[in-house]
Amino acid sequence: MTTQSSLRRDPQTIQAWLVGSGVSSLAAAVHLIREGNVPGPNIHIFDLRPDSGGEMTSFGDPERGYFLPFECHPHFHGECTENLLSLVPSARSSYWSLMDDIREFATAERTPPKEVALTRAMRLGKMRPEAVEVYTKNMHVGLKHRMELIVLALERERALGKKSIQEVFDQSFFRTGFWMLWSTTFAFQPWHSAVEFQRYLCKYLEYIQTINNVKRAYQTKYNLFESVVLPMTTYLKSEGVDFRFQVEVTDIELYPESDPTTVSEIKMIQDGDECLVTLDPEDICLVDLGYSRSGAVFGTNDSAPPYLSSDWQDLLITEWKLWQKLSKSMKFGNPENYLSRAVQSGVETFTTTLRGTEFMSLYEKVTRDPPGTGAMLSLTDSNWSLTISIPRQPLFSTQPEEVSVICGYALSPASEGNFVKKPMFQCSGEEIFSEVLSHLEFPVRSILPHSITIPCGLPLGTAPLLTRTEKDRPHVVPPDTTNIACLGQFAEVPEDTTLSMEYSVRTAQMAVYQLLGLQLTPPKVKRNVLYEVFNLLV
Secondary structure, eight states: OOOTTTOOOOTTTOOEEEEOOSHHHHHHHHHHHHTTOOOGGGEEEEESSSSSOGGGOOEEETTTEEEOOGGGSSEEOOHHHHHHHTTSBOSSOTTOBHHHHHHHHHHHSSOOOOSSOSOSEEEOOSSSOEEOOOOSSSTTOOHHHHHHHHHHHHSOHHHHTTOBGGGTSOGGGGGSHHHHHHHHHHTOOTTSBHHHHHHHHHHHGGGTTTTTBGGGSEEOSSOHIIIIIHHHHHHHHHTTOEEEESEEEEEEEEEOSSSSBEEEEEEEEETTEEEEEEOOTTOEEEEEOOOTTTTOEEOOSSSOOOTTOSHHHHHHHHHHHHHHHHTTSGGGOOTHHHHTOHHHHOEEEEEEEEESSHHHHHHHHHHSOOTTSBSOEEETTOTTOEEEEOOOSOOSTTOOTTEEEEEEEESOTTSBOSSSOSBGGGOOHHHHHHHHHHHHTOOHHHHGGGEEEEEEEETTTTGGGSOOOTTSSOBSSOTTBSSEEEESTTSBOTTOOOSSHHHHHHHHHHHHHHHTTOSOOOOOOOOOOHHHHHHHHO
């Protein structure tokens, strides 16, 4: 039987066809060139959008306001991403890498952040907002819940199956400080997957009291779109990679019907015309299956996002159509498990552009943390379940010195606000930021007129965390296939945690190494179970 591991591919003649231009596809292209020795002109990247970046695309200006996806803060974790950026040449010197630039910036060009962020959460107080103490020894988790966490951490994924977190814990668990910290850090809801919760538990439990400290992460000069995505795109273009934007890939033909199957044709629509690409058996096809930012709708400072408009479903289906067609074969997973549950996966984010220093000064005074020290600040009394982030400034290369950019998200945007008496998804940007200021007890009248807030509704924002069976996600290289791989947040990486740049990069590395038969493997997924299990027992 011929499979992807037994085919010998000549890197000089292979043609690589990549669907999507998000981080996973860009990473795959870098690894194909630098480790697979595939010439740049032999790599072709198609995308429905007008430019590269996928769900990490940022935009805006100081006059109309900036928009920053929540995953694009100027810091990141992960060995896979570190290895990737070590392969991208620096724009300054051929002897340096992009990762070298990041390290130099962190040590030489900026004031390092404080070692520890003092405030992780705040609540409304009688006289002023009060810090919530979440980093206690047991994080307000009683013996019963500690034992349940241990049992969950040691359970087999197959035994958990499609259980939700609320099927593993009773309602009292969701009132603990541990759950508040965990859910706001990783965007978990009680109805999300117990398997996904277990993976995060095993990977991050050891670091939960320090993961909010930005100093422990790699820090970039600007947001990750400008500091990582754009330099990768520039490098790939310099290598002659064939980018084709505003192209819709409508179908991928595989033959024969029996296993093993091989991609033989890619069908697409370009400039209104139907086109066909024919693949040789040694060519490869890498597909970014779907985006959690699909169907995103934006509001303005004066208007709410058209959250329930008729067109977002059409756009969402267009971006997922290819995976839906591939899923006729069970080896490619089940997109309907995620696509049909927007009520359970929807979140709303916002980005606020501020002129003047009043907000930042008050924030530092109240939290005792300079901007850029902590990754997040949760407002525990918020009916919208608000979490905000005050990163180090500037976040954008075009950002003037007197302008600051902050962002946040809400896990319960359908609830009525504490101060603005309507659901968040019905609120304008100004109303959303007014709610934030009221929770912090900052002067609304003096700060709000100097702010521009752009809200963004995400119907599939937490879709990768939804309950699922082991067959709902395809393997990166599906079984009994010879030349196709699945990339991104909806491909299955055993033991790893989704909804991160690191996860996307790992899928790219797995795909390239396996399809080219390279004697390389991505860094092992770190799991820290026993150490924390014994600590929980104390």
